[in-house]
């Protein structure tokens with residue numbers, strides 16, 4: 279059966295048919311860069327990274343674009359509070375975002391357009407809307423005439439009549455006076471004194487949030503794309519407005535499939551109710567804080583244990599359980615030695631039965647919890663086998679064991695569940711706003727895998743860190759003999775330890 283996905287637009291599961299056979303044009307709304315990312319953001323981007331990886335696994339050539347909203351009131355506020363500029367705040371948090379997401383094994387996007395780098399495209403779009411009668415200037419601002427777009431509300435299922443009631447309450451009197459209709463939204467905001475601004479046909483100012491994405495989608499992927507995705511709060515008004523803007527101009531659907539993920543929630547200690555993890559509610563855990571205590575990949579596993587359209591409740595217990603599950607799973611990655619010992623091929627056939635179950639789960643609107651069940655089943659079998667060998671026994675069928683191991687590794691990689699690698703990513707490209715170069719990461723990954731780059735296969739890095747931890751423990755217990763033994767053990771494998779006065783021990787390979 280073909281891949282089925284739930285389309286918010288039609289409110290049902292549909293077979294996935296890309297516009298161009300074999301290719302997927304995929305746009306995900308990115309973060310507004312004014313603070314560190316929290317686990318809720320982590321959830322959103324792990325979900326889309328996993329779906330992107332799965333589409334690649336299914337043989338599609340995926341072009342994945344994710345923007346940075348780097349013009350926004352919140353960034354401006356942060357700049358004012360810290361005596362900085364909007365550009366400097368944005369750059370700081372773009373960098374932090376890329377670092378944090380890399381830890382979650384999220385692949386770099388093919389392109390990271392930014393609002394500040396898309397102003398000509400934004401201006402052109404507003405100009406076209408004006409010519410077509412969908413936009414009107416008013417006192418330095420430009421607004422979108424919502425009522426003129428007949429399909430308004432088709433994505434979120436909201437009716438104009440219902441929107442009317444709430445619309446006038448949300449905006450200031452001054453803004454209200456500039457609009458023809460309370461339903462209209464800003465495409466361009468005239469500059470206020472002292473604020474950063476760009477020149478335009480309507481005077482100096484800055485773009486509204488919704489028009490940024492319409493312009494960036496068009497500039498990077500074209501008029502109609504295959505998948506447009508984001509967190510469920512973006513359905514309305516953001517995605518509804520993107521549709522109104524883009525489709526009013528092109529007369530074509532902006533995206534064939536609209537996908538939305540549910541939130542990561544946290545229980546409010548006062549009300550006992552679950553609520554969205556969010557900056558404004560002050561109930562968030564930044565990824566960086568969590569990384570101090572948890573393996574990022576355990577957090578990724580935690581996220582994937584729930585279907586992307588179901589909410590996740592954050593709790594320390596649930597994260598600890600995922601951490602344990604990952605520790606268990608991670609053991610399987612260090613079995614390559616054993617596979618060699620058994621004289622089995624690291625490359626070769628996969629277990630068809632497991633692959634089929636995995637694909638069936640993922641084809642059903644990306645059912646990651648079911649797909650994970652396949653990995654848990656394989657890892658249980660593999661660890662049982664390993665224990666037999668470790669205790670001097672023989673495996674009944676070592677060829678089947680090796681096949682299970684290969685299958686595990688291949689399928690785990692589709693979900694991005696891999697022990698963390700040395701940081702060698704293509705983030706530099708993202709920082710300059712240019713296309714992130716995927717080949718660097720995959721090349722680096724291949725090199726790491728072969729051991730050519732560090733002399734240490736990626737899968738062994740966790741093992742090295744584990745031994746460093748044991749040595750540290752021995753040192754603290756003043757068990758110098760044991761500490762020496764562990765240091766020598768690593769040296770025999772070509773790993774030199776470097777002790778520092780004020781930071782944890784680091785390591786490098788002997789050749790360098």
Ligand SMILES: Nc1ncnc2c1ncn2[C@@H]1O[C@H](COP(=O)(O)OP(=O)(O)OP(=O)(O)O)[C@@H](O)[C@H]1O
Pocket residue numbers: 307308309310311317318319321322508509510511512540541542543554555556557558
């Ligand atoms: N708790 C959450 N769970 C899942 N996704 C989230 C969560 N919070 C934000 N997101 C998603 O992250 C993406 C980036 O959002 P954005 O930068 O606008 O943050 P935000 O929604 O303003 O976050 P916050 O509410 O913390 O200020 C969006 O797709 C949004 O839906």
Ligand SMILES: [Zn+2]
Pocket residue numbers: 306307308491516
């Ligand atoms: Zn967007």
